[in-house]
Amino acid sequence: MEVVASWGIFSSGAGLSSRTFSGSRLSSRTFFRFPAVFPRRLAAQRQGPGGGYPWQVLTRIDLRGMDAASLGPQQLAGVLPRARLDVEAALEAVRPVCEEVRLRGAAAVRELTQRFDGVDLATTRVPPSALRDALAGLDPGVRAALQEAARRARLVHEAQLPRDTVTTIADGAAVTERYVPVGRAGVYVPGGLVVYPSSVVMNVIPAQVAGVTEIAVASPPRPESGGLPHPAVLAACALLGVTEVHAVGGAQAIAMFGYGTEDCAPADIVSGPGNVYVAAAKRLLLGRIGTDAEAGPTEVAVIADDTADPVLVAADLVAQAEHDPLAACLLITTDPLLADDTDAELARQVAAARHRERIEAALAGQSACVLVDNVDAALAVADAWAPEHLEIQVSRAAEVAARVRNAGAVFVGPYAPVSLGDYLAGSNHVLPTGGTARHSGGLSVLTFLRGIHVVEYDAAALAAVAPHIDALGGAEDLAAHVNAVRVRVAAAT
Numbered sequence: 001m002e003v004v005a006s007w008g009i010f011s012s013g014a015g016l017s018s019r020t021f022s023g024s025r026l027s028s029r030t031f032f033r034f035p036a037v038f039p040r041r042l043a044a045q046r047q048g049p050g051g052g053y054p055w056q057v058l059t060r061i062d063l064r065g066m067d068a069a070s071l072g073p074q075q076l077a078g079v080l081p082r083a084r085l086d087v088e089a090a091l092e093a094v095r096p097v098c099e100e101v102r103l104r105g106a107a108a109v110r111e112l113t114q115r116f117d118g119v120d121l122a123t124t125r126v127p128p129s130a131l132r133d134a135l136a137g138l139d140p141g142v143r144a145a146l147q148e149a150a151r152r153a154r155l156v157h158e159a160q161l162p163r164d165t166v167t168t169i170a171d172g173a174a175v176t177e178r179y180v181p182v183g184r185a186g187v188y189v190p191g192g193l194v195v196y197p198s199s200v201v202m203n204v205i206p207a208q209v210a211g212v213t214e215i216a217v218a219s220p221p222r223p224e225s226g227g228l229p230h231p232a233v234l235a236a237c238a239l240l241g242v243t244e245v246h247a248v249g250g251a252q253a254i255a256m257f258g259y260g261t262e263d264c265a266p267a268d269i270v271s272g273p274g275n276v277y278v279a280a281a282k283r284l285l286l287g288r289i290g291t292d293a294e295a296g297p298t299e300v301a302v303i304a305d306d307t308a309d310p311v312l313v314a315a316d317l318v319a320q321a322e323h324d325p326l327a328a329c330l331l332i333t334t335d336p337l338l339a340d341d342t343d344a345e346l347a348r349q350v351a352a353a354r355h356r357e358r359i360e361a362a363l364a365g366q367s368a369c370v371l372v373d374n375v376d377a378a379l380a381v382a383d384a385w386a387p388e389h390l391e392i393q394v395s396r397a398a399e400v401a402a403r404v405r406n407a408g409a410v411f412v413g414p415y416a417p418v419s420l421g422d423y424l425a426g427s428n429h430v431l432p433t434g435g436t437a438r439h440s441g442g443l444s445v446l447t448f449l450r451g452i453h454v455v456e457y458d459a460a461a462l463a464a465v466a467p468h469i470d471a472l473g474g475a476e477d478l479a480a481h482v483n484a485v486r487v488r489v490a491a492a493t
Contacts, residue, residue, distance in 0.1 A: 057346040058317075058331060058369040060339065065373065068380035073438075076384045081366040083326035085296035085434055090280035094251035098284055101255035106262040112252040117220055119227040124218075124246040124256070124263045126228055131245065134234035142197075145423070146236055149201050152426035157209040160445040172461035176454040181211040182290070184265065185448055186257030188272035189233050191220040191249060194323065196273075198422060200236035202429050202443065203272050208240070210448035216264060217242055218256065220249025250274075254281035258289040271443060273430060292447050293440060296433040297326035297366075300418055301387040301407075303378045303400070304342075306335040308393040309414060313338070314345030316391060316417050317367070318359055325361035330385060331369040332378045339369045379403055386437040389418045408437045459492035 061079065063071060100108040106124070114120045135143075166176045187203040189196060200217065207215050217237050219229035228234065228247050237245050246264055248256055254274075258281075260266030269290035270282065279294040300320040304313050317329040333339050346363070353359050372378045375394060382390055386406035394400055397413045404410050408431030409421055422429050430443035466489050473482035 056369075057343045057350065057363060058329075058339070058367060061368050061370045063370055063372050063377065063381065066377065067373075068376040071372075071377055071380035071384060073384045073386075076381065080330065080370070080381070080385050081368050082299065082328050082385070082434065083297045083366045085276055085279060085294070087276060087280045087283055087294060090276045091284060094277050094280045094284060097251045098255040098258070098281055101252055101261065102259045105260070109248055109252050109256055109261055109263075112250075113221060113248055116250055116252075118223050119221040119247070121221060121227050121247055124248045124261070126234065126245040126247055128243065130228055131234050131238040131243070134231040135238040137231060138235040138239075142232065143235070143239065146197060146201060146239055149198060149424050150205055150240060152424060153201055153205040153428070154209060156426040157206045157428075157445050160206075161209065162446070162449070170461055170464065172458035173465075174456045176456070178452045178454055179449045180452055181207075181213075181448055182268035182450065183212070184214040184216070184267045185212045186254075186267035186270040186289075187215060187217045188253055188257075188270060188274055188278060189217060189219040189229070190272070190274045190278070191222065191230055191233070195230045195232055197230075197232040197236040198429065199272060200233060200240065200242075204237075204240050204242055206428065206443060206445045207271070207448045210445045212448050214244070214265075214267075215242055216244040216246065216257070216267065218246040218248050218253040218264075220253075221247035251277045251281035254278060254285060254289075258285040269448065271430065271447060292430065292443055293432055293436065294434075295430070297328065298323045298389075299328040299330070299387050299433060300389040300391065301330040301332060301382050301385055302391040303375070303382055303394060304331065304333045304335070304338055304391075305375065305394040306338060307395045308333075308335075308338055310338055310341035310345045312414055312417070313342050313393060314349050316419075317342075317346065317363070318349050318353060319417070319419050320389070321359040321362035321367070322353070322355050323362075325358050325365065327362040327366075329363060329367040330387065332372060332381050333369065334372055334374055334378060336371060339371065342369070375400055382407070386432075386435045388431045388433045388437065389421070391416075391418065406438050408432045408442050459488070463489045463492065 097112060100112065109124055110121060162179050164176060164178050166174055168174050185207045187200070187207070189199050189203070204215060204217070219233045221227045222230060225231060229245065234245060246253070246256065254270055256264050257267040257270045267289060271292040273295035279296065282291040282294055298320060300316065302313055302316060313331065317331065320329050321327050331339065331342060350356060350359050350363070370381055372381060379400065382404065383406040388408040389411065390404060390407035390409070391411045392401045393414055401410050401412045409427055411418055411421060416425070421427050428443045432440040432442065462485065466485050469485045470482050473479065
């Protein structure tokens, strides 16, 4: 069976490359993008504004006829859409920025802030009065929501705290695993298309629960805020007891945390999402400073069957696309009729959305509907894509969710949308993107902790293993290793 995967929606386009499946083998060919006919069954039922959308909102990728075993990452490489975060290209742009901060400290940060943000600040440090004023002026509803989000996040992250463990290897021999927090954490809160006071909660709470004694937050200054970060970000910091906040954004903020300046001491680790230049600065400074992840454009996959509500499915796709024109949305379904109904709902909901242009760009650029034969195949596609967020809207959703292997966070059933996780679920919304959920997890207490082995042996326990050390040290031609043990054993006898 030959299946064509195509990209491109909302309008006609030029030729582009596609992939063709023949069994589990891939070959390349070229095709021309064209508007698909809007499903007749729905065109009569659900007319959109001005007579309805004359084409499908989500491009279809038809993988029916392929079993789960043939739907792995290698087979689907280049078939499932996703915006690419070209960190390598951005590295060359951020390298001189970071070097300037390393060499000239606060003076460089001031110049870079004026160049990139249009704000001239004598110091990056936000005065305490600005934090107090922001909290006092915060909308009561937003304040209550942030307080509840913090309470729930604290509950979940406190449950993550590992306990020190002592393992007795033999008489007189023990190894203790201690978990020790970093001394100082830098938290980056972006301020681009959308302002994220919720990201203050998601980054600061796990650091506080881990026991980090110093937490500094950086967020871009805004000319319309008098050169300070957004008031909601400042208010969230004040609400959580963070007193050190810096009005600096982009790669220069990461460099400030990495190298330190006259205004800001260097941190041991930096966390928080950002644009490609923030990601590039994290990569450049890795080793100088610990980092959480290189966060890319946000994404969601929804596994849905004939029990799913297309209104809810469409709402969740629109909500994710609202973040960023580069957001990726993947609907994976066993039911072609649900795909049709979701298209109709998307047409209606997108037309009424506040950020319509942004949403349309995301749905057109790197989003699709994948048709599969069964839930096993849907899970295989989801695991191959390894999404940041994965919703399970199928019969026996909890059982299906338990089989997921690759996802930043899994949302089970019709009443656990990603929006819940963004704010109030208690889970963390700083999650791996770009397929990195195959090997990485989301931000947690463990991000700010280090495991340290403490080894305790007495003389008899060391003597008992000395012959094995003789053998291994000899095999590796490391005679001094053997001697360091033997001089102790000889002295103890």
